[in-house]
Amino acid sequence: MDFSDLNDRLLFAIPKKGRLHEHCLTLLKGADIQFHRRNRLDIALSTNHPIALVFLPAADIGTFVGEGNVDIGITGQDMVVESRANVEELLQLGFGKCNLCVQVPISSPVKSARDLVGKRIVTSFESVVRRYFDALESGLDEQAAAALLKGGAKLADGERSKATSKTTINYINGSVEAACALGLADGIVDLVESGETMREAKLHAITTLLTSQAVLICNPKKRSTNPLIETLMRRIQGVIAAQKFVLCNYNISRERLREAVRITPGKKAPTISPLENSDWVAVSSMVLKDQVADIMDRLEAIGATDILVFQIHNCRVVS
Ligand SMILES: Nc1ncnc2c1ncn2[C@@H]1O[C@H](COP(=O)(O)OP(=O)(O)OP(=O)(O)O)[C@@H](O)[C@H]1O
Numbered sequence: 001m002d003f004s005d006l007n008d009r010l011l012f013a014i015p016k017k018g019r020l021h022e023h024c025l026t027l028l029k030g031a032d033i034q035f036h037r038r039n040r041l042d043i044a045l046s047t048n049h050p051i052a053l054v055f056l057p058a059a060d061i062g063t064f065v066g067e068g069n070v071d072i073g074i075t076g077q078d079m080v081v082e083s084r085a086n087v088e089e090l091l092q093l094g095f096g097k098c099n100l101c102v103q104v105p106i107s108s109p110v111k112s113a114r115d116l117v118g119k120r121i122v123t124s125f126e127s128v129v130r131r132y133f134d135a136l137e138s139g140l141d142e143q144a145a146a147a148l149l150k151g152g153a154k155l156a157d158g159e160r161s162k163a164t165s166k167t168t169i170n171y172i173n174g175s176v177e178a179a180c181a182l183g184l185a186d187g188i189v190d191l192v193e194s195g196e197t198m199r200e201a202k203l204h205a206i207t208t209l210l211t212s213q214a215v216l217i218c219n220p221k222k223r224s225t226n227p228l229i230e231t232l233m234r235r236i237q238g239v240i241a242a243q244k245f246v247l248c249n250y251n252i253s254r255e256r257l258r259e260a261v262r263i264t265p266g267k268k269a270p271t272i273s274p275l276e277n278s279d280w281v282a283v284s285s286m287v288l289k290d291q292v293a294d295i296m297d298r299l300e301a302i303g304a305t306d307i308l309v310f311q312i313h314n315c316r317v318v319s
């Protein structure tokens, strides 16, 4: 590829592998960003928009966006906090949801993060954990120390001087959950989603430092300079909304319509159309996918008929 092809293109960073990769490809497809990625190339030019996709490790995307090497990107909030990147969060994407937790062996006498001050921690989130334990060592409680992380705030000079960094924090990249069993650590800090990895390793979580999900981020100086960023944002928002909602259609007698509208109020209001039989109407309304079974039961109970549920492929709705 000729890299002059990148001139005048919006550079959009996507995790090149791992937990977020497939979700990102689905979003790109839903937003109709077409591209062809040549074998072994980490840059792909969009064939229908002035965009170049840059496939990077999720851990590096915050820094690349913050420093303006790329314009926008998708990564986990945990990665943004770890890299301390100066980025604007445009959208929460609803996937890659997990918590960054302090974990200790089930058999350990350690009950709180404070009990680990002065002990050995193993993690892939070295900067987050250093900041958290510095905050604890300076006298903040666990809640205040965790709040400091996401706000990106630094310890005040006075507070910082009280932190002695006596807690040992060692970085490893993956398989962190084995560290306690191997005698390398008294506790670990790692991501938890289902909790399966933690339970298999005979660990339990004693506190949560961060909650995280995938986010669309932007370099703070770039948003106002390229209108394509707003367009992309709206498209991606539409794809996410479409994944959350389904369209529910049914017929109901006019006398039960008020009750039916309470069950399916829609985003703004349901669409109501008269049927040939004047005592009945047809209703069409967006409902949350994870509530649809309950909604169908309730509609049936008030006498609704011909209840049909349709998948939404894309949409633009007011939030
Ligand atoms: N179990 C999980 N459930 C949900 N989201 C997760 C989970 N593990 C990680 N994530 C999210 O996905 C992001 C990328 O994690 P992932 O483990 O896929 O990284 P990676 O870049 O592929 O690195 P590696 O494969 O070397 O661990 C994390 O920063 C986090 O936001």
Ligand SMILES: O=P(O)(O)OC[C@H]1O[C@H](OP(=O)(O)OP(=O)(O)O)[C@H](O)[C@@H]1O
Pocket: 019, 174, 175, 176, 177, 190, 191, 192, 193, 194, 195, 196, 197, 198
């Ligand atoms: O609570 P769970 O659903 O079990 O998920 C948590 C695990 O997922 C992540 O690791 P991943 O599987 O991505 O592999 P890694 O350890 O190589 O990073 C994370 O580091 C945990 O180990």
